[in-house]
Amino acid sequence: MTAPSAFSPPPPWALLAELTHACPLHCPYCSNPLDLARRSRELTTEEWEDVLRQAGELGVVHTHLSGGEPLLRPDLERIVAAAEDAGIYTQLVTSGTGLDEARLAALTAAGLRSVQLSVQHADPRAGDRIAGRAGSFAAKEHAARLVRRAGLPLGLNVVLHRGNLDAVDALLDLAVAWGADRVELANTQYYGWGLLNRAALMPTRDQLARARQTVERRREQLAGRTDLVWVVPDYFDGVAKPCMGGWGAVSLTVAPDGTVLPCPAAASIPGLDPPGVRDHPLAWIWRHSPAFNRFRGTDWMTGPCRGCPRREEDFGGCRCQAFALTGDAARTDPACALSPDHHLVREQTEADRAVAPPYVYRRPGAAPLPAPARAAVTEDA
Amino acid sequence: MTPEAASGWRPALAPALRLRHDPVRGKDLLVLPERVVVLEGSGGTVVGLCDGTRTVQGIVGELAERFPGAPVAATVPAFLDSLRREGWLT
Ligand code: SF4
Ligand code: SF4
Helix, strand or coil: CCCHHHCCCCCCCEEEEECCCCCCCCCCCCCCCCCCCCHHHCCCHHHHHHHHHHHHHHCCCEEEEECCCHHHCCCHHHHHHHHHHCCCEEEEEECCCCCCHHHHHHHHHHCCCEEEEECCCCCHHHHHHHHCCCCHHHHHHHHHHHHHHCCCCEEEEEEECCCCHHHHHHHHHHHHHCCCCEEEEEECCCCHHHHHCHHHHCCCHHHHHHHHHHHHHHHHHHCCCCEEEEECCHHHHCCCCCHHHCCCCCEEEECCCCEEECCCCHHHCCCCCCCECCCCCHHHHHHHCHHHHCCCCCCCCCHHHCCCCCHHHHCCCCHHHHHHHHCCCCCCCCCCCCCCCHHHHHHHHHCCCCCCCCCCCCCCCCCCCCHHHHHHHHHHC | CCHHHHCCCCCEECCCCEEEEECCCCEEEEECCCCEEEECCCHHHHHHCCECCCCHHHHHHHHHHHCCCCCHHHHHHHHHHHHHHCCCEC
């Protein structure tokens, strides 16, 4: 491993601000951790303002204000204004629930630059069923209209899975009808609630092949009007994704309680001991914290990644996925066909699931408690 | 000269974009909703003149005054046209 003090990494470009884990929706693919941060642990307005000021000084130029549902933070306008003051471009990542004209006007006045809206399905009833909330589709449609009327760029973000891959064509029609500048069709990444619901979300190979054909056909039609981004299903492609553009290379994530992570899912890695903004300056965290240096560069690599010609391109894939599937975050991402653990992924993609299990909707307390929390409960009892 | 540059086009930054100087990296940046473009050399100065009031001719003229001897008439219209094709200038 590189000695932290001897090496200064290039500054980060982007910060993902998870302002809260609270959310009116209950998507079963949600990548938030099972152990959702309580609202009482959330950073205060002043703490977020300070984080953004520090981020600007460190070199961050772009932030996604996300969650959970960031609109649930009544101080969102002040957080946007702090980013704007720090020269940071803001994009709101929202489910649309809770956005009204006055709120959007206040956010725009504070400096909000663009909006990314999540969509679950092109059909309102199917969308509400996936989101676990009646009326959520209608709220999105309304939010899209407000964003367009305010003249802000609008992106739609659709997480793809067994329950909506057959609706890709209709989803693209919807994006055009809603006036989106950009659509991201992101095949589910199995973290947090998504991993818990993996068997329910896992598509068939046929579904994926059809969706891919649709995307290729529509990409030509939409060229020059709507940007179409396809986030590959790494389980099926046998190719590891260049997760986060490399560990501690491009971006950092600040969780609702101020924990700073190289990737939103990294809190799941045991022993990482991620630092927090309540204890350390952001610059120290980025440059010197053991958590950010743990998987920087290529020296930490094991197995087939060592000496692999692709190691500077995909960085050995995702550390959180390696841990989730093998129990060792330093192994080659099992999504890679060269990984000795690749069978763990193939077992999932080849499982014969005529009937998918029901969703476990994302709700505090709905998931089995993680081991340490369970131990604590047992001791109390 | 390219057709757009020859017409009465007055380039302006597309609404979603932001042009800024980045003191940490010492570069001019174009920031978009999902990406950041680093403008090398005097690219930032050129884009900074695209405020919807100047024609391409006007921009070239101003740059020629500021950078005497630079081949602005030969390079700037094509540069502006390439940014327009990306949708970054309107
Ligand atoms: S994925 Fe769904 S449940 Fe999770 S934060 Fe986004 S809108 Fe909320
Ligand atoms: S072995 Fe490692 S570096 Fe090589 S392609 Fe697979 S994940 Fe990437």
